[in-house]
Amino acid sequence: MRKFNFSAGPCTLPVEVLHEAEQEFVDYHGAGMSLMEMSHRSAAYDEVHRGAMDRAKSVFEVPDDFEVLFLGGGATLQFAMVPLNLLTPDTRGGYVDSGAWGKKAIADGSHHGEVYVAWSGAGDGYVRMPRPEDVRLEPDTRYLHVTSNETIHGIRFPEFPDLGVPLVGDMSSDYMSRAIPWELFDVVYGGAQKNLGPAGVDITFVRRSVLEHTNRELASYLRYDVHASSASLHNTPPVFAIYMVGKVLTWMEQRGGLGAFEAESAKKAAMLYEAIDGSDGFYRSPVDPAYRSHMNIVFRLPDEALEKQFLAAAAARDMVNLKGHRSVGGVRASIYNAMPLAGVEALVELMGEFRADA
Numbered sequence: 001m002r003k004f005n006f007s008a009g010p011c012t013l014p015v016e017v018l019h020e021a022e023q024e025f026v027d028y029h030g031a032g033m034s035l036m037e038m039s040h041r042s043a044a045y046d047e048v049h050r051g052a053m054d055r056a057k058s059v060f061e062v063p064d065d066f067e068v069l070f071l072g073g074g075a076t077l078q079f080a081m082v083p084l085n086l087l088t089p090d091t092r093g094g095y096v097d098s099g100a101w102g103k104k105a106i107a108d109g110s111h112h113g114e115v116y117v118a119w120s121g122a123g124d125g126y127v128r129m130p131r132p133e134d135v136r137l138e139p140d141t142r143y144l145h146v147t148s149n150e151t152i153h154g155i156r157f158p159e160f161p162d163l164g165v166p167l168v169g170d171m172s173s174d175y176m177s178r179a180i181p182w183e184l185f186d187v188v189y190g191g192a193q194k195n196l197g198p199a200g201v202d203i204t205f206v207r208r209s210v211l212e213h214t215n216r217e218l219a220s221y222l223r224y225d226v227h228a229s230s231a232s233l234h235n236t237p238p239v240f241a242i243y244m245v246g247k248v249l250t251w252m253e254q255r256g257g258l259g260a261f262e263a264e265s266a267k268k269a270a271m272l273y274e275a276i277d278g279s280d281g282f283y284r285s286p287v288d289p290a291y292r293s294h295m296n297i298v299f300r301l302p303d304e305a306l307e308k309q310f311l312a313a314a315a316a317r318d319m320v321n322l323k324g325h326r327s328v329g330g331v332r333a334s335i336y337n338a339m340p341l342a343g344v345e346a347l348v349e350l351m352g353e354f355r356a357d358a
């Protein structure tokens with residue numbers, strides 16, 4: 001029996017996809033070997049690879065002037081590749097410090113170019129994103145880096161700021177749960193291991209005009225143009241992760257695509273926020289309501305002892321991985337695309353019963 005897995009990532013994947021992969025695992029389509037044992041230059045893998053790329057472009061509704069790249073190193077490598085590829089000695093990167101992940105992007109970026117903090121939510125404890133007028137851009141800003149959803153603090157940009165400089169977006173934790181206003185972005189990136197598949201591959205979308213200015217002094221793997229011109233087959237790609245992402249994207253396409261998952265995410269999140277807000281203060285969301293995440297719903301109980309009991313009561317009903325990140329505590333329900341509505345309903349039911357018994 002499968003549990004309801006509320007993990008923040010790696011996380012629950014569509015069970016249909018897991019079964020399909022299981023069927024194909026040992027003997028891939030009669031080849032007498034698994035896909036993992038084949039060359040990444042084989043015809044069978046090529047079909048998987050290009051299929052996943054095409055599907056990423058169609059399911060994400062990517063315009064023609066963007067390239068899709070499948071890269072190693074997770075979202076974390078993009079913290080470096082973004083400034084390495086976009087910044088020049090006379091330009092700099094502005095960053096929104098919206099929490100743990102925004103901070104890491106700034107720290108890593110600062111090794112590879114001039115970066116500055118254009119807004120910080122640290123003073124408020126990361127309970128909201130900036131309004132457009134809060135962001136302070138400095139001269140010669142090449143891009144503004146935003147984390148569309150801060151996985152640990154449970155906050156999201158309801159809309160992205162249009163400030164006249166291109167945005168770079170870390171969408172690791174809300175990929176394929178919201179439409180992307182492509183006209184605002186030069187680069188969008190994220191690890192797959194939440195809404196899109198297993199860990200091991202990062203999906204980066206780069207506006208093609210960016211590739212013309214890539215810094216040629218970089219090692220080949222660090223160059224966006226190298227990956228774009230080799231269809232992400234410059235070196236051996238993470239084949240299993242890409243194969244799984246292709247399957248998850250097909251699964252999403254069959255269920256109505258981006259619009260359907262955006263609506264479903266909003267609905268699942270609203271159910272949990274209603275349970276929190278309707279609890280007479282027993283459950284408490286620290287997040288400013290306008291910036292509440294649709295993916296990671298964080299909340300507190302009256303004290304830590306009750307939080308511990310709540311997590312144990314959830315585990316007894318096969319709802320697991322609800323503990324908040326160690327840096328902030330409390331409860332965090334990550335409800336990515338593969339979390340069925342039944343999982344959210346079960347959690348809402350538990351919240352009601354636990355409160356009544358407390």
Ligand code: PMP
Pocket residue numbers: 009073074075076077101147149150151170171172173190191192
């Ligand atoms: N950005 C965000 C918003 C994340 O949630 C994570 C992972 N939880 C990362 C970046 C880092 O991703 P990776 O582990 O793939 O490098």
